[in-house]
Amino acid sequence: MSQVTATTEATLPVTPEAALVALADYVDTRPAILTDRYTDYAVQSGGVGDGTVVTWQLHATEKRVRHVVADVTTDATSVIETDRNSSLVTRYVVSPAGNGSRVVVTTTWDGAGGIGGFFERTFAPKGLARIHDGVLANLAQRLA
Numbered sequence: 001m002s003q004v005t006a007t008t009e010a011t012l013p014v015t016p017e018a019a020l021v022a023l024a025d026y027v028d029t030r031p032a033i034l035t036d037r038y039t040d041y042a043v044q045s046g047g048v049g050d051g052t053v054v055t056w057q058l059h060a061t062e063k064r065v066r067h068v069v070a071d072v073t074t075d076a077t078s079v080i081e082t083d084r085n086s087s088l089v090t091r092y093v094v095s096p097a098g099n100g101s102r103v104v105v106t107t108t109w110d111g112a113g114g115i116g117g118f119f120e121r122t123f124a125p126k127g128l129a130r131i132h133d134g135v136l137a138n139l140a141q142r143l144a
Contacts, residue, residue: 003110006128010102012100012143019139026052034138035134035135037060044069049074050072069084078091087108087109088107091107107128
């Protein structure tokens with residue numbers, strides 16, 4: 001088993017503080033920016049920032065659906081979602097970028113071994129990055 005990583009980034013037209021507030025809002029902002037790859041989205045507790053627990057179905061492919069129950073933690077520069085059902089961890093790290101902010105999304109998980117693991121390490125990061133690209137594009141549009 002080896003760790004698999006998917007990373008993407010976007011520049012947003014708002015301050016890093018505003019980007020972090022939006023990313024940590026699981027009540028209003030998050031459901032509005034999710035793509036059709038997310039279904040059955042629900043806040044289980046909290047709703048904004050640290051201590052929030054949120055759940056959804058992530059449709060990584062037509063056949064591969066993952067039920068995520070994420071515990072949310074935040075700090076001065078990031079929002080982190082840790083899945084209770086797997087090793088999946090997604091980090092949204094925000095930094096200044098000119099008059100706006102740069103958001104880097106990195107998701108890691110323990111991949112499969114063998115030939116299946118080879119294909120997972122080869123193709124899954126690109127697919128997940130495309131999903132995150134859609135979410136970041138929706139966020140940029142919402143914040144513009």
